Amino acid sequence: MIRGSVVVATDVCKGCELCIAACPQDTLALSPQINRRGYRYAVMVQDNCTGCINCALVCPDSAITVYRQPKVTKHALSPQAAAEKEN
Amino acid sequence: METRTINDIEMEVVYQKPETLTETQMHYCPGCGHGTIHKILMEVIDDMGIQDRTVGVAPVGCSVFAYNYMNIDMQEAAHGRAGAAATGVKRVLPDKYVFSYQGDGDLAAIGTGETIHTVNRGENILMLFINNAIYGMTGGQMAPTSILGQITSTTPFGRDAAAIGYPLKITELVAHLPGAYFVTRQSVHTAAAVRKLKKAIEMSFRYQDRKKGTCFIEIVSNCPSGWKMTPLQANEWLVKNMFPLYPIGDIKVPKEI
Ligand SMILES: Cc1ncc(C[n+]2csc(CCOP(=O)(O)OP(=O)(O)O)c2C)c(N)n1
Ligand code: SF4
Numbered sequence: 001m002i003r004g005s006v007v008v009a010t011d012v013c014k015g016c017e018l019c020i021a022a023c024p025q026d027t028l029a030l031s032p033q034i035n036r037r038g039y040r041y042a043v044m045v046q047d048n049c050t051g052c053i054n055c056a057l058v059c060p061d062s063a064i065t066v067y068r069q070p071k072v073t074k075h076a077l078s079p080q081a082a083a084e085k086e087n
Numbered sequence: 088m089e090t091r092t093i094n095d096i097e098m099e100v101v102y103q104k105p106e107t108l109t110e111t112q113m114h115y116c117p118g119c120g121h122g123t124i125h126k127i128l129m130e131v132i133d134d135m136g137i138q139d140r141t142v143g144v145a146p147v148g149c150s151v152f153a154y155n156y157m158n159i160d161m162q163e164a165a166h167g168r169a170g171a172a173a174t175g176v177k178r179v180l181p182d183k184y185v186f187s188y189q190g191d192g193d194l195a196a197i198g199t200g201e202t203i204h205t206v207n208r209g210e211n212i213l214m215l216f217i218n219n220a221i222y223g224m225t226g227g228q229m230a231p232t233s234i235l236g237q238i239t240s241t242t243p244f245g246r247d248a249a250a251i252g253y254p255l256k257i258t259e260l261v262a263h264l265p266g267a268y269f270v271t272r273q274s275v276h277t278a279a280a281v282r283k284l285k286k287a288i289e290m291s292f293r294y295q296d297r298k299k300g301t302c303f304i305e306i307v308s309n310c311p312s313g314w315k316m317t318p319l320q321a322n323e324w325l326v327k328n329m330f331p332l333y334p335i336g337d338i339k340v341p342k343e344i
């Protein structure tokens with residue numbers, strides 16, 4: 001499975017929960033803490049993010065940055081084999 | 088590309104806030120569609136690399152401060168007059184990509200005349216019409232687009248056709264005008280909907296190069312505060328009550344390629 005992760009700008013988040021509903025993996029939930037403007041903010045509660053960016057697309061406050069593991073091709077060469085091919 | 092190590096796994100950024108969207112925190116209520124629409128509009132401008140060639144016209148309504156969030160040249164218009172102001176901008180600067188951004192109270196009530204004549208003249212602009220079926224900024228009064236039975240601060244018993252008439256489907260109305268080149272209705276309530284809207288906005292900017300007429304995109308959006316709902320309830324209400332009257336999809340598409 002491709003691994004992803006999100007970083008929420010907690011001071012920008014308004015706790016609208018749209019990202020939580022948009023996440024197919026149920027990765028997100030509202031924190032018990034509040035930010036400086038009084039909103040509970042979105043946090044990852046499971047480490048199962050796939051980096052699909054759905055949450056970030058629906059966030060009205062553009063509070064979410066999404067990271068993803070680079071895709072590796074099926075027949076990727078081992079570093080050793082790659083070096084041999086170079087030579 | 089920016090990378091980051093999370094749990095010992097090297098990861099790269101696959102999504103971040105568009106650069107042309109400013110760092111200014113938005114004043115919109117939690118969950119309001121205006122923020123999502125601003126973001127996706129700025130994303131298109133970033134992708135196309137047209138930040139210095141785009142001029143926006145802001146309305147009166149909740150999005151009156153749109154120019155604080157969009158790092159492009161912008162002009163504020165009097166209530167309802169964004170179509171007229173955008174006409175002026177485009178005619179003086181025909182090489183710029185010009186768009187107007189208006190709510191339903193702005194575009195379909197006080198600005199109905201300007202809207203119809205702007206499209207009828209076939210002005211080469213993109214009109215973005217954010218339909219949240221209510222006057223958000225002023226306290227949730229009925230708009231021409233409010234649906235029958237909808238409870239607003241001025242229709243506490245629900246909108247009644249016998250007393251105040253029917254919802255105005257201005258998008259279908261302007262689609263009949265010969266000046267309309269591309270007319271579509273989209274939404275931002277799901278990630279898939281946001282992706283589709285992005286495509287429609289991009290096509291509209293490309294169509295501007297053809298100089299064939301007005302592109303008009305209605306976005307069925309929400310107003311959680313005005314509707315007195317949570318953002319999630321508001322999006323549910325929108326699907327159930329607005330989509331039957333305002334169905335999503337293209338209404339007029341250009342024939343030639
Ligand atoms: C000439 C004039 N008339 C009335 C108003 C009051 N007013 C401000 S915003 C607004 C309606 C806004 O509704 P809409 O365009 O739907 O935008 P929203 O706030 O819902 O995004 C009205 C009637 C005004 N500012 N100027
Ligand atoms: S990127 Fe996708 S899987 Fe990851 S948290 Fe967001 S919505 Fe969920």
Ligand code: SF4
Pocket residue numbers: 008012013014015016017018019020041042058059060061062063064118
């Ligand atoms: S969609 Fe954005 S503002 Fe809303 S809860 Fe998620 S991160 Fe916060």
